[in-house]
Amino acid sequence: MARRSRAEMLEETRAKLIDAARAAFAEKGYAGASMDELTARAGLTRGALYHHFGDKRGLLAAVVDRLDNEMAARAHEIGQRHTNAWEGLLAEGGAYIELARDPEIQRIVLLDGPAVLGDPSQWPSQNRCLLATMTTLEALVAEGIVKPVDVEAAARLVNGAALNAALWVAASDDADVLARATDAFRQLASGLLALDPSTSPS
Amino acid sequence: MARRSRAEMLEETRAKLIDAARAAFAEKGYAGASMDELTARAGLTRGALYHHFGDKRGLLAAVVDRLDNEMAARAHEIGQRHTNAWEGLLAEGGAYIELARDPEIQRIVLLDGPAVLGDPSQWPSQNRCLLATMTTLEALVAEGIVKPVDVEAAARLVNGAALNAALWVAASDDADVLARATDAFRQLASGLLALDPSTSPS
DNA sequence: TAATTGCACATACGCCGTGTATGTCAAATT
DNA sequence: AATTTGACATACACGGCGTATGTGCAATTA
Numbered sequence A, B: 001m002a003r004r005s006r007a008e009m010l011e012e013t014r015a016k017l018i019d020a021a022r023a024a025f026a027e028k029g030y031a032g033a034s035m036d037e038l039t040a041r042a043g044l045t046r047g048a049l050y051h052h053f054g055d056k057r058g059l060l061a062a063v064v065d066r067l068d069n070e071m072a073a074r075a076h077e078i079g080q081r082h083t084n085a086w087e088g089l090l091a092e093g094g095a096y097i098e099l100a101r102d103p104e105i106q107r108i109v110l111l112d113g114p115a116v117l118g119d120p121s122q123w124p125s126q127n128r129c130l131l132a133t134m135t136t137l138e139a140l141v142a143e144g145i146v147k148p149v150d151v152e153a154a155a156r157l158v159n160g161a162a163l164n165a166a167l168w169v170a171a172s173d174d175a176d177v178l179a180r181a182t183d184a185f186r187q188l189a190s191g192l193l194a195l196d197p198s199t200s201p202s
Numbered sequence C: 001t002a003a004t005t006g007c008a009c010a011t012a013c014g015c016c017g018t019g020t021a022t023g024t025c026a027a028a029t030t
Numbered sequence D: 001a002a003t004t005t006g007a008c009a010t011a012c013a014c015g016g017c018g019t020a021t022g023t024g025c026a027a028t029t030a
Helices: A006-028 A035-041 A046-053 A056-080 A085-099 A103-117 A124-142 A151-171 A177-192 B006-028 B035-041 B046-053 B056-080 B085-099 B103-117 B124-142 B151-171 B177-192
Strands: none
Touching: A006 A035, A006 A046, A006 A056, A006 A103, A035 A046, A046 A056, A056 A085, A056 A103, A056 A124, A085 A124, A085 A151, A085 A177, A103 A151, A103 B103, A124 A151, A151 A177, A151 B151, A151 B177, A177 B151, A177 B177, B006 B035, B006 B046, B006 B056, B006 B103, B035 B046, B046 B056, B056 B085, B056 B103, B056 B124, B085 B124, B085 B151, B085 B177, B103 B151, B124 B151, B151 B177
């Protein structure tokens, strides 16, 4: 093992803390997670935590940022697979719904995050998710596939509907709610389509 | 003043605690609100609280239940004003968006509630909101105005979109976001309409 | 290369808040 | 009138967060 530079150690410590916090928050919830236990599991103490993140809330922000970026990247990648831009948008929304089945994302991003950090639409990471949807929508509007809607407003609502559906799917034991949710999502989203039956598959 | 019976005193105490908690949770947030301070402001102690509600979480549940019922009643009333059922549905959604501008509802129902009590779709009160939307949708489907969609799924998504839009409106200082959000909401909701141009106003 | 500065942590302390166990007193029951 | 029930108050113990302080190693500077 080569000896690590100071900067490398720093980043490694941050990563260890974020990973441990991610697991602890997901398991116990934000309020239920103890900083002592959390840091001990990472082989550190609370001193490191307050040094790097300021307070418990700062740590949550870092965890949320990471999770949110992972979500955005994954959803965007799925959306890109489709040559049809409209199907790409739908797939992106469906991807959010599926991603939110992950207990970590449910608990940390969808439940504790908003309560502790405030409205998600103000998070930098959420803006990245939103921006992805907005650019997709922008293109669809330019192509005339989607009505000339307020792109930001539409993107926020679409994302919101998807995330809310995700909570429903997550809370339900029934297996086919996922399909029901995604179907309903497609129906709703079709409200954005320009009134041309040929572009909307029956 | 007539002397109060025991049952009357009990209900009055509960009401005082719920009112005080409502104010405290709205102002300080759930985690930031102290039970000692909260009960003292109501002229009581924590003893009364734990006796009636079991724990802090139980108190929040009671507050949320009350707020949620108020929301549902108000939104439903607004929806009923319209003779046109479709416009009633849209108005109901718009009413949710406006209601959520209330800081109490934002903080307690939309932010802290889900984090502490879990997914809103599992709350008894939320089910009442949902049921209202579902019955409206059911009627619209029966009339052929709305596609034969999965009513529960559609209702959940519609409600989710509205509440999410509400958070956006609430977090934004800009005055016209409310109009932008409601417009986008109408666009989205129109995706549920049967494909008959005559029923959807241009 | 020796002295010094700075930074990444660890340690120790105080404060506050929750939950529970116990006590008290009035009202309802008999 | 005696007893019981229940609605609340009081007292205590436990744990967690934030901060102030200490420590040792790495990066500078001469």
